[in-house]
Amino acid sequence: MPTESAFFLAALFVLMAAIGWGLRHLADRDRDNSPPTRVSADYMRGLNLVLSRRTDEALELFVQMAKVDDDTLETHFALGHLFRRRGEVDRAIRVHQNLLARPNLSEAQRHQALFSLGDDYLSAGLFDRAEKLFSELTESESHADAGLRKLIYIYEQERDWHKAIEMRRKLEVVSGERLPEVAHYYCELAEQARLDGDLAQAKTYLKSSVRTETGALRGTLIRAAIAEQEQEYAQAIGFYESVVETDKRFISELLPHLQKCYQAADRAAEFETYIKSVVSKDAGLARDIAYAAIVGELKDSEALRGCVERFVLTNTVLADLVNWPEIETLDETQRTAAIERISHGLRGLVLSSARFRCTNCGYSSQRLIWHCPSCKQWECVRPIQGFQFETLVA
Numbered sequence: 001m002p003t004e005s006a007f008f009l010a011a012l013f014v015l016m017a018a019i020g021w022g023l024r025h026l027a028d029r030d031r032d033n034s035p036p037t038r039v040s041a042d043y044m045r046g047l048n049l050v051l052s053r054r055t056d057e058a059l060e061l062f063v064q065m066a067k068v069d070d071d072t073l074e075t076h077f078a079l080g081h082l083f084r085r086r087g088e089v090d091r092a093i094r095v096h097q098n099l100l101a102r103p104n105l106s107e108a109q110r111h112q113a114l115f116s117l118g119d120d121y122l123s124a125g126l127f128d129r130a131e132k133l134f135s136e137l138t139e140s141e142s143h144a145d146a147g148l149r150k151l152i153y154i155y156e157q158e159r160d161w162h163k164a165i166e167m168r169r170k171l172e173v174v175s176g177e178r179l180p181e182v183a184h185y186y187c188e189l190a191e192q193a194r195l196d197g198d199l200a201q202a203k204t205y206l207k208s209s210v211r212t213e214t215g216a217l218r219g220t221l222i223r224a225a226i227a228e229q230e231q232e233y234a235q236a237i238g239f240y241e242s243v244v245e246t247d248k249r250f251i252s253e254l255l256p257h258l259q260k261c262y263q264a265a266d267r268a269a270e271f272e273t274y275i276k277s278v279v280s281k282d283a284g285l286a287r288d289i290a291y292a293a294i295v296g297e298l299k300d301s302e303a304l305r306g307c308v309e310r311f312v313l314t315n316t317v318l319a320d321l322v323n324w325p326e327i328e329t330l331d332e333t334q335r336t337a338a339i340e341r342i343s344h345g346l347r348g349l350v351l352s353s354a355r356f357r358c359t360n361c362g363y364s365s366q367r368l369i370w371h372c373p374s375c376k377q378w379e380c381v382r383p384i385q386g387f388q389f390e391t392l393v394a
């Protein structure tokens, strides 16, 4: 059902169009002394119908008017847009289809109507119909750029990365812009090939992804995963450590992989050295390492155990929840068991709350995603560092 504000806005459109039309025709009449047409009365009738909430009758009137006067065209586009914005997509489609049925539209007007109808279909979830219209527009002079951007949106939603790459390439030619998103599409293809077990194909896609800095971090992560899969542990360690070097927030995600690779390469002692060197360079990372160790239940490492214990014993929020003086009186074995119990509880807390957040729009998620479903930006979701104790009292 249309809302009060929809009626109000629609009425406003009609009123503005009527005033605009009135002024223009008064001026024309003064010039050529021609008699007034009936359009002004139709606008006023349309206004009355909208105000009295008889939207379907008002719509019929506007559709009829479009056959009469080109001056009404922009009002129809505005009304179609308004209907779509209010979720009344059927009415928006009706308006735009009627415009397209007019035989006397200029090419630019026809393309504008096609574009608007494509937007209606998108809003209605009719992607195949929208795709057809936007594809037609990629050949037009006025709407090639906008049509390509809509097609890219559709192919991103459908995860059709080959078509998305093709449209980005065309858009680069039309707009003259360099579009780094192509690197992400190749990363998507590479990751899919890796998951399908086709590592050679994954590497080929990765070569294509090295076009820009954007996507480089993700490309390195996929290379690391491939190397780990191929049991090339030294190479995998190099890739994982270079990602942490680039963006320290990833340490919580990559620590389990690093420990596994060091252990598989029979270099567990070097893992200890690595942890100590990371903490000595940036003491703040001890907290992130403790987080990773708790969430990943990482054991068999003196350095990790030290980070976890320091975190548990020095965290001010936990100090209010746990009886530290009592824990500190325990012997080594009991104390380790107590820390493990607390760690287990903290792990449950982390797993029940968001672990990743979009740095652009704040969208949060339980898993690492590269294309934010909310703001549609690429590579802006990052691991949340640390525990969200507020969920304890929520």
Ligand SMILES: [Zn+2]
Residues within 6 Å of the ligand: 358, 359, 360, 361, 362, 363, 372, 373, 374, 375, 376, 377, 380
């Ligand atoms: Zn976002």
